[in-house]
Amino acid sequence: MRTKIIPVIMAGGKGTRLWPLSRATAPKQFIEFVGDRTLFQATLARVSDPAIYDAPIIITNDDFRFLAAEQARGIGIALSAILLEPIARNTAAAVAAAAAFVAQKFGDDTLILVLASDHDIVADADYTDAILTAQKTAASGKLVTFGITPSEPATGYGYIEIGDKLSTGACTVKRFIEKPAQPAAEKMLSTGGFVWNSGIFMFKAAQVLQELALYAPDVELAAKQAVAQAASDLDFIRLNVDAFATSPDISIDYALMEKTSNAAVVPASFIWSDMGSWDAVWKLGARDAAGNVTSGNATLINTQNSLVMSRHGHLAVQGLEGVAVIASEDAIYVGRLDESQNVGKLVKQLAADKSTASLTETHPTSYRPWGGYTSILNGDRFQVKRLFVTPGKKLSLQKHHHRSEHWICVKGSAEVTIGDQVKTLGENQSVYIPQGEVHRLANPGKILLEVIEVQTGSYLGEDDIIRIVDEFGRE
Template identity: 80%
Template sequence: MKSKIIPVIMAGGKGTRLWPLSRATAPKQFIQFVGDRTLFQATLSRVADEALYEAPVVITNEDFRFLVAEQARELGIQLSGILLEPVARNTAPAVAVAAAFVADRFGEDAVLQILASDHEIIADAGYFAAIETAARTALSGKLVTFGITPTEPATGYGYIEIGDKLKTGAHAVKRFVEKPALPEAERMLAAGGFAWNSGIFMFQAGHVLSEMATFAPDVEKAARAALAKASGDLDFIRLDAEAFGASPDISVDYAIMEKTSNAAVVPSSFTWSDLGSWDAVWKLGARDEAGNVASGNATLINTKNSLVMSRTSHLAVQGLEGVAVIASEDAVYVGRLDDSQNVGKLVKHLAAAKATAALTETHPTSYRPWGGYTSILNGDRFQVKRLFVTPGKKLSLQKHHHRSEHWICVKGTAEVTVGDQVKIVRENESVYIPQGEVHRLANPGKIVLEMIEVQTGSYLGEDDIIRIVDEFGRG
């Protein structure tokens, strides 16, 4: 293959299926479930071979833009672009925008690989053999999808019926099958010739745009207009809101893959999961002799085939089988693993109640372009947070109308501006920020800075921040 593949990583999402660790503002691709990388970072790593891939393009939204940039920076991976969707419009508009962007930058013959940012994949020799077959097939003018060899009659995935073999080594697509009921899934598995629809695609930029123009012209038109009217913002490309919002809300499967006569599938046996449920996390985890997967602070007694994860309190689980027990900083989920596909329904129920809606939206840990913070304790007229600041980064020069702050350094070295004074604050030292005083926190060191912040005052909302100077362009 002469030219490199341009990876396009879809990094949006609502964060409902792996609640309570994932939330609307912290979907699963940006969370470390196991190991030292997030799913998004694992996806970036799979496309890091410069002999095979160009620098990736990422499509995300306003809320996640700094997470994307920072997690790529942590791996030392350069990006070709970060496209910001002003509204959620499903996968077809995102693919169309990416194809138009790639066509402008790399040419219409360029081959795109569309990747979800939240899939768990073992990139072994079989995986890269499938990539080569798909690229060959895409260069022949086909729209290629990857079909995963089923290991069970799963009802959470769509299926592809595999047709005749093509000269490139891929196969024609006979038909796409919606997520089936269990009897239908069992029938397809017994019959053979069916694969799970992975949601991974490969095609040439110009060719997929042509198919969009034929089968989903409103999508193609909106995507081109949104990119043509886009504006630059730091390292990001903001798509035009009005143009992009005019696109139909439709998946790439419905928009073109189920309609085109040029669909092809590469049957693939590499390990893959969309990690769409706690059951899927358990299946991919390292199980002990009792079939349990545990992480964090957990003790399991007389418990079998269960998933236990804690980010906070110690979980003691006794005498249970086939359950998921998941503890975040502010919520605990307990349910049967075989019912975990329905966590999304539980989240909708929580979101509909005023008392619990916040548990579905925001996570106690929030990420910012400079690092982030974890809310530790909230009380009447006071709040305690743990701040973590990336080496070389600084918060905005700011002030607050309604609160004062105490900062205690627990790790690293802080450079603190208070009024017209700048001082160095080291571990076990503290500084006081009076209400209304202009101030700033920076990390001049080589390790992550950790501070405990105690806020006191009549109003402690995040919107009581008057930014005077901000290197990230926030108002």
């Protein structure tokens, strides 16, 4: 049996509970909230010790494939593989597909550690001890989950009742408990013997498949067939869509962990949050003397115990307590921290209105395999964007039927192809690309290239791109 653990990081979620920063196309795992790393990058960093882990496997979807790859590259983390789910089928299908892939590539007895990419965890000595306890327990044949010692009677988490202690240091599982009402949560906290269900798991690859075959055979069969019929695409592995689609839409907890008699739990006291609300972000942030957590440009007067974050403009907050004020480039959320679990209801209301639906889907900043762009200004027959291109990367060779473009280089150096001509732009130099002309933008330098793009024309949608040559395999 392999002695090292292969982390499997699930990074395909499209949650909007941290709106307006998190959107369907820009989910929370890929956003920097507090600090200089995204939640996804922090998750990668936690499993980077080569003495314990092999290179991780990422399971995500087509929309986030380049973003995941680029964020891993940005912190120097090598990956074993990136598996692409063709459609969303919840965590049971994702775990089963990853287990089938690991068993096929690395062997049946390989241990896998299943992690969400959007949790915030303090990887201290308690965390390492919990991982090593789980490693021993999973190697002995158990399906292991991690239980976090509750710090409050939280109603937003599921709970696990702890059973007898095992020789490895883990415990048996008496039962799983759904997210409780407040009185039940308070009773469990006062009684003791209950832990939060973290959604972190460890088990042998083939063993979890064997037990899924007993308790959720449709999930197991779909995953195995999706992996067996998978296709390679650049650095990605595309799971077969027809096979994967036959899997039921069910979580790994419902499909397996709540049914098996072979579950074990590792009680752990490390700091953990599923970052499911602005209240959770505030609790984990660095608070000042007044209990405030701030990020970006903000001035606070006579304000206590609040979260104030700005991605655009300067926020001035006066005379408030216990609030969240979150400003993205195009929307501002203001609400009480103790009601932030209900942001999802607000997002549903916004999504139901045609005039605001786009605020829940797309973000002004979009990421691409070469870098990305931020929408600055939209008008009638024109729009202005800031393009940013990673050193050594280039956009596709392309043309547009309905628009022309002006590019102004404001940082770095740009290699511009227009027709059969190639020229280099320095800072404060510009170029015009006529409608219908073949063109390409590249960054030949060693620093980030930034270009202001002014588009004019009768139609300015992103689907007016005819790619002629694309190194990322996009059509």
